Amino acid sequence: MKLYHHPLSGHAHRARLFISLLGQAAELIDVDLASRAHKQPDFLKLNPFGQLPVLVDGDVVVPDSNAILVYLSKKLGRTDWLPETPAEAAAVQRWLSVAAGDIAFGPAAARLVTVFGAKLDAEAAIARAHVVLRRMEDALAGQPWIAAPQPTIADVALYSYTARAPEGYVDLKEYANVRQWLARVEALPGFVAFQRTPVGLAD
Structure with missing residues (x-):
């Protein structure tokens, strides 16, 4: 099993984290985003969208x-x-959609500005981040995990960009339930941290 990833990609960390939580062995293959290796013909054969991560499991490419x-x-x-x-199953799918939508256009986008220098509207991304964080905060009131009594892939999908939201100037101090949930994810056996960068509120 091979995972094509980049250490500063929250999407890639999401996959790496789950592999580790499952106790699975996988070869990590770093893809150099700076040199646009993800847009080269060999990589585009794996993922025509030119995005990370990509899992290769024998003949199966995901x-x-x-x-x-x-x-x-x-x-x-x-x-x-x-x-x-x-x-x-529906609750998990709902939060996977949030991870692909509200999280991607909120905290992930805000972090893209500070970490990768993306030409995005940082103020709008930060505002969207606080909207989704408030929804997560409310959803976690009185329950430890986002979609079920136990951790699910919904928690994994939401974790990385939420944990590093401060790198995009998104402050988590008003979201006690979210911060406690982050700590619970980090306490899971097999947890691997998402690489930090000294930007934003972490500077």
Whole structure:
């Protein structure tokens, strides 16, 4: 099993984290984003969208971080991480959509400005980040995990960019439930940290 990733990509960390939480062995292959290796023909054969991460498992190629989480859960029969009851499966899918939408356009986008110098509207991204963080804060009121009584791939999908939101000038101090949830994820056996950068509020 191989995972094409970059250490500063939250999407890539999402996949790496889940592989580690599952106790699976995988070869990590760094893709040099600065040299645009992800836009070269060899990589585009793996993922025509030219994005990280990509999981290669034998003859199976799985691009997209959330797709990787689903693939590994299904392959390994881990219904604890991806429940099969209709209500819980729907709850997990809802938060995967949040990770792909509100998180990507909120805290992830704000961090893109500071870490990668992306030409995005930082103020708008920070505002969107606080909207989704408030929704997460409310969802975590009275429950330890976002979608089920136990941690699921929804928690994995939301973790990386939420944890590093301060790098994009998104302050987490008003979100006690979110901060406690981050600590619970970090206490899981097999947890691997997302590389920090000295930017934003972390500077």
